[in-house]
Amino acid sequence: MRIESIDFFYLSMPKVTAEADGSQDALVVRVAAGGLVGYGECEAAPLPSIAALICPLSHGSCQPVKDSVLGQKLNTREDIQRISQLVAYQSMDLLQAAHTYSGIEMALWDLLGKSLNEPVWTLLGYKNSYPKTPYFSVLFGDEPAITLERAKESRQKGFQAAKFGWGPIGTGTASEDREHFQAAREGLENDGILLVDTGQIFGDDVEKASQRIKAMEEANVLWFEEPFHAHALKEYGELAKRSRKIKIAGGEGAHHSSMAKHLIDFGKIGYVQIDCGRIGGISPAKLVADHAVASGVTYVNHTFTSHLALSASLQPYAGLKNHEICEYPGQPKSLALAITKTHLEPDKNRQVRAPEKPGLGIDINLEGLTNYMVDVSIEVNGRSLYRTPQL
Amino acid sequence: MRIESIDFFYLSMPKVTAEADGSQDALVVRVAAGGLVGYGECEAAPLPSIAALICPLSHGSCQPVKDSVLGQKLNTREDIQRISQLVAYQSMDLLQAAHTYSGIEMALWDLLGKSLNEPVWTLLGYKNSYPKTPYFSVLFGDEPAITLERAKESRQKGFQAAKFGWGPIGTGTASEDREHFQAAREGLENDGILLVDTGQIFGDDVEKASQRIKAMEEANVLWFEEPFHAHALKEYGELAKRSRKIKIAGGEGAHHSSMAKHLIDFGKIGYVQIDCGRIGGISPAKLVADHAVASGVTYVNHTFTSHLALSASLQPYAGLKNHEICEYPGQPKSLALAITKTHLEPDKNRQVRAPEKPGLGIDINLEGLTNYMVDVSIEVNGRSLYRTPQL
Structure with a gap:
């Protein structure tokens, strides 16, 4: 054709x-x-x-x-x-x-x-589309009390993992941030998986970012996401060196597969997060997934919008059984839900997977x-x- | 204000x-x-x-x-x-x-x-605006005979250095490219400075790029510019390793100062070429110039358009006496010349420099x-x- x-x-x-x-x-x-x-x-x-x-x-x-x-x-x-x-x-x-x-x-x-x-995942060479554990992706509240509410809500909705992003983090002191991390941990209870996304707030300031590590360790944060701007390879690498327990995550800003690979190779991230809607589509994301596997790094999708974007972003790592965390739009605006008739609802184990239907398997509304x-x-x-x- | x-x-x-x-x-x-x-x-x-x-x-x-x-x-x-x-x-x-x-x-x-x-260069902290030796920037001809003509023309116009770019290079065989390098050398005579720009034609194919090194050495090429796409840090580094006599040049695709710094640190380029019209303006270019100085790499402007862009692109390294090569639009279209009343014409020594007048020192037409x-x-x-x- x-x-x-x-x-x-x-x-x-x-x-x-x-x-x-x-x-x-x-x-x-x-x-x-x-x-x-x-x-x-x-x-x-x-x-x-x-x-x-x-x-x-x-x-x-x-x-x-x-x-x-x-x-x-x-x-x-x-x-x-x-x-x-x-x-x-x-x-x-x-x-x-x-x-x-x-x-x-x-x-x-x-x-x-x-x-x-x-x-699509078959065309990419995968034999199976493995279930992924979605995390609930929300923003930090303006106050720790709101962060606490949102953490509780994510558990009530049945999510085991939740990511808190942006909001006031990094705009005030490290001890103010600590209160939010503690509130999120309290709301998620001890067995919830807590992820923190700071949305490039530290620019290229390794010191300022490092000041948050201790409080993250106390709150048992799994990953510290996007401390710096998308090109700050050396700063990522330096923070990774200083942060032994908490893994650094990043990659959503990559608009070329090499950018994400360099975050792995030079930035020493532990989780590479790819948005197929920015990196050039599904193929370059698959290249990053292959490189992540070869490098012992975990691949994660970056998706904050529709279930069309969600299906696309699941394809590049659908067949990677051990890369099982998945970003799942927690509170999207109505338009994001209105785009598709198909929604990738969590199954009885609260997991989602890339559809078995041809193509991206999504019916547009x-x-x-x-x-x-x-x-x-x-x-x-x-x-x-x-x-x-x-x- | x-x-x-x-x-x-x-x-x-x-x-x-x-x-x-x-x-x-x-x-x-x-x-x-x-x-x-x-x-x-x-x-x-x-x-x-x-x-x-x-x-x-x-x-x-x-x-x-x-x-x-x-x-x-x-x-x-x-x-x-x-x-x-x-x-x-x-x-x-x-x-x-x-x-x-x-x-x-x-x-x-x-x-x-x-x-x-x-x-502007005073505001950037420089005490002097040193003269730069402009190279005549043209495209390779479709045939070696046209490349030869253009090389002769650059000498007739009084330029000691000329850069040949794009055209058929990399689209055919290495021996076809050799004929162009030889033609350019012939036209520039033995004492002319010959620069080659391959405009990302090799993508990320280190082997194919490497095949051109010997012919460049024979033609006494000073630099081998932009073999790969702007994010190919490792490929740049690998080619630099294989090319001892010829220095690798790159950086015009940088849209953040860190991208250009990484080309220096990881890509091992010998010349860093910055377009102030892409990298975010004059300040990030100055950061790259500082890093080039600290790294023993030569800074060069990238300018193919107007003399407004030329003045802007000279500012970040105006005060670096030993970084004296300068890209100078050789055959711009009439619109590029029409943009300004001021043109930075070469002086009696055939050199140009950032203007002494306030700001960028350029009157718009x-x-x-x-x-x-x-x-x-x-x-x-x-x-x-x-x-x-x-x-």
Whole structure:
């Protein structure tokens, strides 16, 4: 089959705030080929990603993403590799291209799986889709009492593991942060798995990040996530050296498989967290999973949005039995749930897994999309380059 | 002063082709504060960069770039650092932000210099702006005969050094490439400095890149530039190990100072090439220059466009006497020359230097901009978010 069309749908909640919740908007991708459609989702700023899809040519290595995808042959996984390489080369100077292409690449896998009647994880070479233990992913409260409430709620909902992120952590003193870690531990009880995500708040300040380690140890935190910005390889490595009990986690900011591999090799992280909606799709995430296995590092998905994104993000490590933690959007905004008819609900053991159905195994809820659709129009020199497409 | 406005002007040649020439379009930035204006230039895809400036908020760490800049105080260099950190933190999930902000950051330095009546390099802590030896930067010909012609032309124009880039190199055999290297050497004569830029053509294939080393040695090439993609730290390091006589050069793809530092530390490059229009502006480039000095690596600017970009890119290493090679746009498109009234012409010794005048020391040619202006309109839910501003 040949790739006939790429449609980008920008969805948004009626009101978007500056809270850390990334499920307030979405960019859903539909690709058509051979009478089939595949879907994907960019975990990215919608408008700049749309612009990177359709912008005018700047020069040979700054081409709009669509020019490397439309009309291409798609029959095998090698075709996806070839298209990915073409995008990387022809858009090397277009920074947003990796985020833009991520959703397209997912859709290509979805299409290929549907056309071959295989789930994506089979096409990636896995024999099984193993169950994963989802952790409940929420934000720290503004006060420890709210953090405590959220921890209790995650247990009430049946989650054994919970991740607390962002909020006031790192903005005040280490002892203020300690109160939040203690509150989360109290709410999760002694046997709950506690994960902490500090959302790059320490920039590249190893000292400040190190000051939180002791309180994390006291609260029996499993991992200390994203202390620094995505390029701070040396700072990651230094913190890992100082933090023997607590493992460092990171990788969601990777927009190339090498970035995540370097976090493993030079940053000495213990958990590598990949968002298929940013790293360039499912194939580069699989490369990272392979490297994690070879390096004794645990692979984890990064997903804070829809169950379409969740299925895509489970594929690269579906067959890795021992890599069993999985990020599961705990309190997404309504739009994230509205995107799909299929929801990957935890089974009776409270575990989730990548679907057995062909492609990504997710049915899209077209009516759901309609309710959140953002109408975009981009004109250049009087010519319309983009208008929100018909569903 | 407070930052009152940010205007982005998208310029383009009437016809843009897929050749490697990055001067076919431009994105000029004007920032106003305290009755002054400063100018900068993003070396980036214009439309996605505009979108990253003005897009709707996605969430707390995916904010449009303008929200971290407009209204900010600007009186000292620390203010620029503070604004840069705010952009990095509040737009951490907006990949295009680094390219978008690069031109703004230059304009902030230009503004600050004008307001303090100092050239930017003084504000960066340098006492002198040393002369640099420009190399003539051109593309390889389709045939060795054309490469030969271009090499002769560079000598006729009085350049002692010339860089040949892209074209057919790496797309055929190593012996075909050898003919081009020989042709370039012949045209430059024995005492000319020959630089080779392969524009990421080898992806991450160390073997294929290594096959070109012998022919480069024969042609007495000084550096082998950008063999691999911007994140291929290990491949850079491996090639450097295999290439003892020829130094490896790279860094133009860096969109964060750490990326360039890692190319030095892990990629073992001998020349680090920074484009201030991509790396986040002049300050992160200065960090790289400091690290280059400390590491015994030579800093070089990357500039293929206007003399506004050229002045900006000279500032971070203006005071480094021994880092004297400088990329100089050899055959830019007419729009790149039309952007400025000031052109940094080589002096009687055929050398150029960062201007002594306040700020970036470049007068913008408003009429010149008019001739190439692209009219852009972006509407979201019926609201106009961007229209090409008045000059």
